[in-house]
Amino acid sequence: MDNTLTIANTPKELQFMLELLKERNNNHFMPEIDSDFDWELFLKLALHHRVFPLLSSKIKMLDEELVPSSVKQHLKGRYTQNTFQMLHLSGEMEYVSKLFSENDIHTLFLKGPVLAKELYGHLSLRTSSDLDFLIPIQHLERAEALLAGLGYEKDDYIETILNDWRWRHHHVTYYHPQKRIKLEIHWRLHPGPGREPSFQELWKRKRQTTLTSTPVYLLGKEDLFVFLVAHGARHGWSRIRWLVDIQQMLKQELDWSMVYSFFKTFHNPDVGGQAIILASQLLNTEITRKMRPFITGQRPLKLAQEAIFYLETMVNLHNDPVPKEVSRYHSSHLFSLMTGKQKLYFIISFLHPYPEDAETLPLPKKLHFLYFPLRPMLWVWRKTKMKKPALS
DSSP states (O other), rough: OEEEEEETTSHHHHHHHHHSSOOOOSSSOOOOOOTTTTTHHHHHHHHHHHHHHHHHHHHSOOOOTTSSSSHHHHHHHHHHHHHHHHHHHHHHHHHHHHHHHHHTTOOOSSSSSHHHHHHHSSGGOOOOOOOEEEGGGHHHHHHHHHHHTOOOOEOOOOOOOTTTTHHHEEEEEETTTTTTTTEEEEESSSSSSSOOOOOOHHHHHHHEEEOOOSEEOOOOOHHHHHHHHHHHHTTTTTTTHHHHHHHHHSOOOOOOOHHHHHHHHHHHHHHHHHHHHHHHHHHHOOOOOOOGGGGGHHHHHHHHHHHHHHHHHHHOSSSOOHHHHHHHHHHHHHHHHOOOHHHHHHHHHHTTTTTTHHHOOOOOGGGGGGHHHHHHHHHHHHHHHHHHHHOO
């Protein structure tokens, strides 16, 4: 049976980008570029997949007969902008971490500058548009007050009923209009339903970054790998940057028995296999013997092939409205990533009331418990109204 991923329907510009990002045993890479190669599309893909800092450092070594100087200059300019952006975020990260520490709020930074330093050794080689950090949920209100005192404004987009925000959502966003910095405070690593390690467990395994002079903490290596895989899979690996992060992590020394245990307990080992296969086949990352338990059977390969859909066009799951065909495919793919038990929890979660139920039938807050038995009828009512033809 052929275990090779099919990428024939991806743009050749994307395939060239992947070639540049691959792990290589030598530096004598001479790509073949057709006369109809679309350099404008290549640049759009580099920006969409957030890998332009790495591409800038790799493409400058190629002959100008292969790569137009305008392309090199554009990537170089973006690289410089990103360096300043990451320095800006790094300074704010250190400041927020110090402020929270002084107020007895333990903080774990998930991505941003700490990840650039941890995986690439330098701030400039990874992009980040915001700062994501995790705190214990019981400190959320105090953390929000501290940020408001610094001038951050809350993007209060979460609609909730019967405290479902605690598990249906996983972060809240703050923006500083003068500093032009966005922060995401997480109280969960991922949206629910689903089990996660407690903050106390994660804190015990934390590490301190060498990026800053004052203490700033990030997840332990094994926790970080599981987090990055679950995050990338949840977004369909629709940005190559997330896969390059996995490529970098696979080169580190990890306790693979611990990683497997974490996937078994909180996620799905097949999702770990999906990430490993994608990194191996698209980026030439080595699969070691200790990684092989993740890629046994055909399911990890099937999940990896399903993710190629997101690379065939520039799918952006963050910009609404997402095209209907993409939304349908994504919903189906997310369901396929789950274990049987996770699928059961997911289906059961639909029985918990949604804010839309309160919009359909407003009730006093003390009677909100009635939405549990009423939910099926309210759901049918909304669906019926949506299907009714408009009167001419």
